[in-house]
Amino acid sequence: MKAVLSHTKNLSNENHLKITGSKSESNRLLIVQQLFPTISIENLSESDDTVALQEALKQTRGTVDIHHAGTAMRFLTAYYASRPNAEVLLTGSTRMQERPIAVLVEALRAMGASIAYTQKEGCPPLHIMGKNFVTNKVSIKANVSSQYISALLLIGASLPQGIVIQLEGKITSLPYLTMTLDLLNACGISGSIEGETLNVKPQKTLPPKTMVVESDWSSASYFYSLVALSEEASITLGKYREESHQGDAAVARYYAELGVSTTYDRVAQTITLTKTDTVETSHFFEKDLSHTPDLAQTIAVTCLGLGIGCQLTGLHTLKIKETDRLVALQQEIHKLGGEVEITEDSLRLAPNPKLPSDVAIDTYQDHRMAMAFAPLALKIPLTINDAEVVSKSFPGFWNDLKKLGIVLRLK
Numbered sequence: 001m002k003a004v005l006s007h008t009k010n011l012s013n014e015n016h017l018k019i020t021g022s023k024s025e026s027n028r029l030l031i032v033q034q035l036f037p038t039i040s041i042e043n044l045s046e047s048d049d050t051v052a053l054q055e056a057l058k059q060t061r062g063t064v065d066i067h068h069a070g071t072a073m074r075f076l077t078a079y080y081a082s083r084p085n086a087e088v089l090l091t092g093s094t095r096m097q098e099r100p101i102a103v104l105v106e107a108l109r110a111m112g113a114s115i116a117y118t119q120k121e122g123c124p125p126l127h128i129m130g131k132n133f134v135t136n137k138v139s140i141k142a143n144v145s146s147q148y149i150s151a152l153l154l155i156g157a158s159l160p161q162g163i164v165i166q167l168e169g170k171i172t173s174l175p176y177l178t179m180t181l182d183l184l185n186a187c188g189i190s191g192s193i194e195g196e197t198l199n200v201k202p203q204k205t206l207p208p209k210t211m212v213v214e215s216d217w218s219s220a221s222y223f224y225s226l227v228a229l230s231e232e233a234s235i236t237l238g239k240y241r242e243e244s245h246q247g248d249a250a251v252a253r254y255y256a257e258l259g260v261s262t263t264y265d266r267v268a269q270t271i272t273l274t275k276t277d278t279v280e281t282s283h284f285f286e287k288d289l290s291h292t293p294d295l296a297q298t299i300a301v302t303c304l305g306l307g308i309g310c311q312l313t314g315l316h317t318l319k320i321k322e323t324d325r326l327v328a329l330q331q332e333i334h335k336l337g338g339e340v341e342i343t344e345d346s347l348r349l350a351p352n353p354k355l356p357s358d359v360a361i362d363t364y365q366d367h368r369m370a371m372a373f374a375p376l377a378l379k380i381p382l383t384i385n386d387a388e389v390v391s392k393s394f395p396g397f398w399n400d401l402k403k404l405g406i407v408l409r410l411k
Contacts (some may be wrong), residue, residue, distance in 0.1 A: 002153045003370070003387035003398060005377035006407035007357075009228060011233040016270060017400050018238050019220060021045040021213035022246055023393050027053050027071045028183050030209050031079055031154040036206040039187055043195065043213040043239070047393045060086040060130075068093045068322060068365065068392055072149055073124060074330020077104055078151035081113035082159065085129035089118065095322060095365060097124050102147040107140040131307065136161040139168055142196070146173035146318060146336035149179040149198070156200030157189040165198040172317060175291050182245045187211065215239050217248035218368075219394045220271070221298040224255040225375040226404065227273045229305045239269040250292050257285060258302060281351060290314025297372035300329055300349055304338050305379050309351040316345035322392075323364035332373065335359050355380045377406055 025046035033039045034057050044050060056076055060083065066072040073092055074146060080086045090095070102122035105115050112134035112271055128409075136159055140149060149165060154252045157161030159224045171177065177193065184191040187209060190201040215377040243265040252262040252271070259277040264270075285303050289296050289312055292395045296312050303310040318325035326347060329339040336359055339350040356378070360383040363369040367389045374397075376382055387410060390397040 001386070001388045002411055003374070003384040004409050004411060005374060005382055005384065007379070008377050008383045008406050009237065010405060011378075012405040014309065015240055016236045017223075017403065019400075020047065020394060020396065022216040022392055023047045023049055023218075024179060024216070025183060025213045026050045026207055028150065028154060028180055029187075029213065030054060030057060031075050031409060032187050032189070034079070035155070035158045036187070036203070037272070038167060038206050038208045040208070040210045040400065041213060042210060043215070045213065045216065045289075045393075046395050048391045048395070049118060049393065058208065059088065061088065062254040063089045065095070066090070066092045068096060069181065070096065070322070073099070074145070074147040074151045075154060077101060077115070077126060077128065078108060078155050080128045080130055081108045081115055082155045083130035084132055086128065088128050088289060089125055090128055090129050091125035095363075099123060100144075101126070101148075103141050103144050104151060104391045107138050107152065108329065111135050111140060113141075122219050127338060133159060137164045139165070139166040141169055142167035142171040143316075144172065146171070146176040153177070153180045153191060153198060153200055154185065156191070157184065157203040160317050162199075162202040162204060163200050167196040167198065173247065173291055173293065175250075178248065179245040183211070184317060191352065196398050199322040205380050214246065215340060216393070217244060217246045217251055219253045219397075220296050220370075221248065222293055222371045222375060222397070223250055224258075224260050224273055225298050225302045225305075225372070226378065227260045227275050228255060228258045228279075229375050229378040230275055232275055234272060234274045236272045236378070238271075240264070247292050248295055251295055251298075254287060254295065254299065255302075258306065279306050279308060283308045285310040286385065287312055288314045293317050294368065296347065297325060297329060297368050300333070300347060301372045301376065303349055304333055304336060304352060305355070305376050307351055307353045310349045311346070313346045315347060319344070322366040323369070325368070328362075328369055332361050332369070335361070336376075353384045357381055359383070360385055363387070365389055367394065371397055374401065374406075377408070
């Protein structure tokens with residue numbers, strides 16, 4: 001399916017948009033709920049990844065296929081390994097079978113887990129025989145993926161002695177670890193971080209509690225981009241909290257430098273994004289995104305649309321996502337006349353005052369590629385190939401763009 005977007009000058013927002021629940025929060029809470037059924041969840045994400053995780057958690061035997069759901073792969077590896085009654089072949093899409101998971105597998109094996117690679121060493125599929133661990137202490141590299149560490153944290157309270165995790169090296173995406181700990185604590189589980197040591201206390205049961213998932217800040221980023229690229233706009237989104245667990249809430253602070261203000265309504269739990277300034281083409285945007293790498297694609301495309309340059313660093317995790325996002329960004333921005341230099345962990349975009357029309361953007365089976373480039377419809381007509389990939393995290397994305405007045409057709 002292709003999304004053909006016409007050049008749309010103005011945005012409208014007659015109704016508030018309610019954005020799907022955070023995929024990150026939803027997937028963490030689903031693991032907690034599976035271990036402690038007294039927890040109930042409201043406003044779950046509608047994303048493919050969350051649906052895949054829900055389906056997988058119904059199984060303890062046989063083949064479990066989580067398709068493109070990277071978070072589910074990491075979380076389920078730890079979950080199944082710690083369940084003595086489980087024996088599964090955990091697999092996914094072709095791309096998933098290329099994505100590394102050795103750091104997590106090695107940590108779990110050090111605790112006594114039984115996990116075997118069935119094809120490529122260091123990557124799924126994984127044959128997992130659940131068993132009781134022999135130790136509750138483990139060391140793990142902290143500079144590869146925070147999801148490996150969160151996977152361990154989430155099972156910690158269900159282990160007889162809890163879990164103690166020693167982090168090695170610089171921590172990547174620290175806000176995601178903080179989110180995991182905050183959600184555990186909110187559920188009634190004692191989890192903490194002191195220096196390079198994470199500790200989760202054992203818990204036999206939890207009192208009944210309903211957890212309400214906040215809407216997804218990563219999804220909100222595309223609307224920040226729309227407002228930044230508009231001539232004049234104001235968009236209200238719900239449900240969001242100013243004191244968010246999500247690291248990507250930093251998007252509000254970042255886009256203040258790109259001409260967008262954020263107003264919080266604590267009662268309604270909404271945010272209103274308003275175009276406040278025109279960014280001068282002499283402006284150069286520089287940011288270390290090591291704690292918020294999922295915002296990199298959106299920010300790079302916003303800067304391209306504004307005609308300004310940017311230097312984004314801390315992006316080493318982008319190479320092991322749904323695609324190599326740095327290479328994908330470079331290739332698609334080149335189609336739009338932009339000059340991009342990339343390294344293993346950075347992207348530098350030169351100012352580009354003029355964009356060509358009628359460019360077709362490839363998405364590389366990556367939901368964020370589709371949604372990051374879509375706001376350029378405020379500058380030029382363009383086509384997004386394989387537009388259905390947005391369902392991975394934000395199934396209602398194209399309908400929400402239509403509500404805002406973006407002229408598009410799906411074909």
